[in-house]
Amino acid sequence: MVFTLRSERPSQALIPSLCDAPLTLKLITLTGQPAKIPPLRVAANSNRRRPPKPPQGKKRPAGGTYPPRDQARGGVFESRGFNERGRRPRDERGGAGGGAGGVRAGLGGRGGRGRVLRALGGELRPIEREELWGLVQQGGTALGTGRSSQFEEEEEGKEKALGRLREAGVGGMVVIGGGGSLSGGLELHERGLPTVGVPATIDNDIPGTELSVGVDTALNTAVTVIDRIKDTATAQRRAMVVEVLGRDSGYLAVMSAIAGGADATMVPEFEAKPQELLDLLNESYEKGKPRFTVVVAEGASPTAGEFCDFVNEAGGGYQADLTTLGHIQSGGTPTAFDRILAARLGAAAVGALADDASGVMVGLSGDEIRRVPLEEVAGEKRKLDPGLYRLAGVLSALPE
Numbered sequence: 001m002v003f004t005l006r007s008e009r010p011s012q013a014l015i016p017s018l019c020d021a022p023l024t025l026k027l028i029t030l031t032g033q034p035a036k037i038p039p040l041r042v043a044a045n046s047n048r049r050r051p052p053k054p055p056q057g058k059k060r061p062a063g064g065t066y067p068p069r070d071q072a073r074g075g076v077f078e079s080r081g082f083n084e085r086g087r088r089p090r091d092e093r094g095g096a097g098g099g100a101g102g103v104r105a106g107l108g109g110r111g112g113r114g115r116v117l118r119a120l121g122g123e124l125r126p127i128e129r130e131e132l133w134g135l136v137q138q139g140g141t142a143l144g145t146g147r148s149s150q151f152e153e154e155e156e157g158k159e160k161a162l163g164r165l166r167e168a169g170v171g172g173m174v175v176i177g178g179g180g181s182l183s184g185g186l187e188l189h190e191r192g193l194p195t196v197g198v199p200a201t202i203d204n205d206i207p208g209t210e211l212s213v214g215v216d217t218a219l220n221t222a223v224t225v226i227d228r229i230k231d232t233a234t235a236q237r238r239a240m241v242v243e244v245l246g247r248d249s250g251y252l253a254v255m256s257a258i259a260g261g262a263d264a265t266m267v268p269e270f271e272a273k274p275q276e277l278l279d280l281l282n283e284s285y286e287k288g289k290p291r292f293t294v295v296v297a298e299g300a301s302p303t304a305g306e307f308c309d310f311v312n313e314a315g316g317g318y319q320a321d322l323t324t325l326g327h328i329q330s331g332g333t334p335t336a337f338d339r340i341l342a343a344r345l346g347a348a349a350v351g352a353l354a355d356d357a358s359g360v361m362v363g364l365s366g367d368e369i370r371r372v373p374l375e376e377v378a379g380e381k382r383k384l385d386p387g388l389y390r391l392a393g394v395l396s397a398l399p400e
């Protein structure tokens, strides 16, 4: 039995580390639920066993065969694309890589007994354990996923997805992703497919969890870039404007400004006054600071590019240069922290399905993993802590 999910973002490139031992053992260690996992499922690669009969009195999901719940623990499958031909869609926002996905992972039932299913090219098939080796350290997608506007917008799309999942014998889903994916997960749960969510987005805007999978990797990438840029900024006395991802969320900008020792940050959540920033920049120059660094979230207004132009047109002491990180932040080798968080959340998600706790998301709360109703997550945003935004300002204050 395996549990693995990967995608083109570090946020979804994780959760692979339960693969190399029978999952029962991992669950014993990680969730303390040994009794709930039947020994039948211990054999990771077993595809010879016949599926157990549905438990007596259990409700069958409408419109499909009943994928035995126990068997649903047999593996995790990833599938974000549910277009007409089962092809991985090139979504309007996601491009070839597909971006964040909707329905990403399911515990394989009949079809995926004990193994991961692969959704590449519309094909849903169990994949061999060997195919999972080495994934823990990789970014990118291995299973084949994509966004689906059809799933999001049309009832027919949702029914099609459910039909395909049932056809493939999927008895439960672990949906990994951001707000969109988790909303999709809630829809599946409401339609009778046992579903558990795992928060994964570099934006860290999912309520009910202190951190989402992928945030730490993206943050470390941003900080590495800021550190490097500051070398040139110092050598050439420039104002470096660094744009980080975050269309609607300033979390990455604020945290990378704090960690990278930036002089200012601009985020969508708080109003930035370009003239005030320019004054600060000039004051900084007059006080002999050899560089100025501004971290700007993608969704800030003015944008990083507009602010750069504003500074250069004003003709102050520093020349302003723009660096846009873009998807440099959404790929690459996941940090150890992210790998561990993903493993913990993954195990907790499997544990929740094993407990019949459908319709929840597993999230980090202090040192613990907690279950949060998906209803409290879908359509909601975790707010940026104003205290962190203020801290970024306090740390960069100039001497009197």
Ligand SMILES: Nc1ncnc2c1ncn2[C@@H]1O[C@H](COP(=O)(O)OP(=O)(O)O)[C@@H](O)[C@H]1O
Pocket: 099, 100, 101, 102, 103, 146, 147, 148, 149, 150, 151, 152, 177, 178, 179, 180, 181, 182, 183, 184, 185, 187, 201
């Ligand atoms: N409100 C919604 N209800 C159902 N499914 C949704 C909803 N929003 C998004 N989805 C599904 O989730 C996919 C991923 O959502 P998206 O917003 O692109 O990424 P993320 O999961 O990172 O927020 C979409 O392509 C769509 O299939």
Ligand SMILES: O=P(O)(O)OC[C@H]1O[C@](O)(COP(=O)(O)O)[C@@H](O)[C@@H]1O
Pocket: 009, 011, 093, 094, 098, 099, 100, 101, 178, 200, 201, 202, 203, 214, 245, 246, 247, 248, 298, 330
């Ligand atoms: O260009 P795309 O694929 O829409 O992605 C950009 C968006 O994705 C994000 O990076 C979030 O991505 P994830 O939720 O997949 O981590 C936003 O910050 C950004 O606005």
